[in-house]
Amino acid sequence: MLTVADIMTKSVYSLRETDTLLSARALMKLQRIRHIPIVTKDTMFIGLLTHRDLLSATVSQLAEVDPETQDEIDAGIPIKEIMRTDLKTVEPGATVRSAAEILLNHKYGCLPVVDKGRLVGILTEADFLKLTISLMEALEEKSQG
Structure with a gap:
């Protein structure tokens, strides 16, 4: 039986709650x-910070805020202000x-993988797509063999 450890992404980019939205935006990009x-x-x-969380914390483009001003705003907001903990x-x-x-x-886009409270990986939709592709390849090989 396949376990989460078999398909999860092990090398995970993470931040601390004291890092800023600016650093989170830069890392995501x-x-x-x-x-x-x-x-x-x-x-x-x-906790977890998603791209959607970042978008909701961004000043609307309708407010005509230039990128430099947005960066200044983001640099003053610690991640702990908007990260999800629930x-x-x-x-x-x-x-x-x-x-x-x-x-x-x-309706999550990812699941943090933790062992005794420590982050050891992340499971994303992309990990499931990779699994699906390998299963489809195995089925194709079996049907051709």
Whole structure:
């Protein structure tokens, strides 16, 4: 049976609650990610910041705020002001099916993977797409063989 540890992303970009929205925005853009787990200095998971959270904290473009001013605003807002703390996590030994059901039922884009409170990975929709592709390839090979 497949476990979360089998398909999760192990190298995770994370930030601390004292980092700013500016650093979160820069990290998301640079690494092309949409979810940033927030951890303490000893990697204890304490929250999550999503691209959607960043968008909702951004001054509307209708307000005609130039990018430099937006950066100044973002540099003064710590992540702890907008990060989510009321979300589910999953353990590395959980089944892929149970994790998929949590993602689907709660309409999450990711699940932080924690072991004894420490962040050890992240499970995203992309991880499930990779799994789907490999399963489809296996089925194609089986039907051709």
